[in-house]
Amino acid sequence: KTLSGQFRIGGMTCAACVNSVQGILKKLPGVKRAVVALATSTGEVEYDSSAISKDDIVQAIEDAGFEAALLR
Template sequence: MSKVTLNVEGMSCRACVNKVEESVGQLNGVESVKVQIPEGKVDVTFNDSTINLADIKGAIQNTGYEIKEDIDKEDGSACSCCS
């Protein structure tokens, strides 16, 4: 399993959360999706042998939101203030 946090712009309400979580959550290989509106982040846990990150990003972009950058949280060494 891989875990990633994506910085996503344009999400502002519960409808945004539902749209993103539904779109990404229905992808084969995605185990969990959690949108954090105040931080503008989407946490995704997925099976990287089933789905790739580009497909996940595409699903978010297809819902109308822009992805700014990735923060890989899998090993805990990356943080937004150090990149």
């Protein structure tokens, strides 16, 4: 099933951070769409729930050196 999650992403200080977080998210298996916004420190991710979970997405963002928390 395709679900969507919204995440708080901390530690992004420039546009290149946003691009790198977006790139990381888009490469995760099961992620279909990822839009990250610097101004609001958030990211919206559409994903296939049979391939990846919200917790996996949080973990991947943190592994890349940013802080992440699930908003919804």
